[in-house]
Amino acid sequence: MLSIIFWLCFALGFVHYFAYPLAVLVVARFQKTKAPDYQSDFAQPSVTLIVAAYNEAAVIDQKIQNSLALEYPKELLEILVVSDGSNDATPERVACYAHQGVVSLHEAPRKGKTAALNRAVGQAKGEIVVFSDANTFYDPSALRELTKNFADPKIGGVCGRKCILKEEKRDSSRGDGLFWQFESALKTSESILGSIPTADGEIFAIRRRLYQVLPEDTINDDTGITFAIVRQGYRVIYEPKAISRESASITLKEDMAVKARMVYGGYQSLWNNRRWLLPPRDLFAVQFLLHKTLRHAMPFILLGLFLSNLTLNGPFYDWFLACQVVLYLIAGAGAIARSAGIELSWAYVPLYYCAMNVSALTGFAYFLKGRALTEIWTKAER
Incomplete structure (x- = not known):
């Protein structure tokens, strides 16, 4: 059962970060651009x-x-x-x-x-x-x-x-x-x-x-x-x-607040359009799910991947678990150093990635609570 959870989470992460972008880039590369049906009498609009x-x-x-x-x-x-x-x-x-x-x-x-x-x-x-x-x-x-x-x-x-x-x-x-x-x-x-x-x-x-x-x-x-x-x-x-x-945003904390609001809105959009998106009725719906919804759901995918990986044995599982541990340790080191006023440039990308996923969890919590717009629409300092 745990191996199924691991490979399901692995597949979802792979699709979002690699398979979907690569497929879109390749198909678009070999497909003729949709020829605009220009109106010959078109003038600059107001x-x-x-x-x-x-x-x-x-x-x-x-x-x-x-x-x-x-x-x-x-x-x-x-x-x-x-x-x-x-x-x-x-x-x-x-x-x-x-x-x-x-x-x-x-x-x-x-x-x-x-x-x-x-x-x-x-x-x-x-x-x-x-x-x-x-x-x-x-x-x-x-x-x-x-x-x-x-x-x-x-x-x-x-x-x-x-x-x-x-x-x-x-x-x-x-x-x-x-x-x-x-x-x-x-x-x-x-x-x-x-x-x-x-x-x-x-x-x-x-x-x-x-x-x-x-x-x-x-x-x-x-x-x-x-x-x-x-x-x-x-x-x-x-x-x-x-x-x-x-x-x-001036600080990572401000950026996290903005991302949390965006993820809240993403889940709201998914819910409001669920009859169109689940199951997806057309290419647009597929794109929204693979491009946006999977990104918002990534904290749950990463959590499922890590917890299931803890119980699985084998060379690949051991290597993949080590990669995850290293990623989170680097992010943690970056966060601790930042709290002490020290900037570790080599830790920033892992830190930013983890921070955005924490924001996604916060956004999901807002969605579950139905938190009012006026409570979270605060202007980020820039």
Whole structure:
């Protein structure tokens, strides 16, 4: 029985980390890219850039200036800053740009990011809505790279590329940077096959008419929007040339809190769409389960793998157990050294990996408790 548990956990881990990414990369490499069905009379669409902000006075000026400098026709660009219960100077700072056409949507009662996005989309005028965060800064060509894909009427959403800035004082930037590089390569291939399983809310463009109002308790709004678009028969693709940049969380602890929230939202999405995903009805559902759900379930897979391995004998089992013990010892050494103010660079990757899996357990606990959005939607220090 224990050997069955071991090999089941081993297989799930292998599929998530190796088999699925490799299969997607290989199939995409030899499959012709889905040819866009471009409309010959396509013109640049009007765009509404929605910036979600909660107590972002420290960065909101820089974000607005970055948005105003984007290489997109000014007459086609509307900028809405939706402030969700900010109690700092964010609303006042946004109001300073009213003469440049920036619209402030401030509401004092804090209802959560999803409620703020619902409100903002309801007031948006652009054919295309682009979702962004206050601490995310776009390359000048980002909007052009996003919107060009909508020349294909089958495209309902386009996700851009998220890049983490490398900063010495941001101790989570190394782990986050490696993660997003891997995600970019995988999403590029998934996009060739059909749709990406989920988008990044920091740089995500959709056709406004496809937006469906989300329940206000939705944690991962970007995933909810992606599901809604795919359900309507449209593709959500990845555009690596549309680039956004942001700083990593200042501390690993802050990054863990963000990851816990994301995992909570991942389980919520799985539950809300369980009739579509379990069993999977199409390629999109398979991609979501193998790309996202297995990642969120990895702590349980690792735990099952380790505990079952303890009771199994044989050269391979002994070697594999030793590898696990070494991984966790290195991570533990990194954690102990960090608590003493010492940075062990060689221990960071194992430490980051283990920390993210601890966060996934925390996120699952939140999901089981049904913890309210307002309790966990706290802004990470950046």
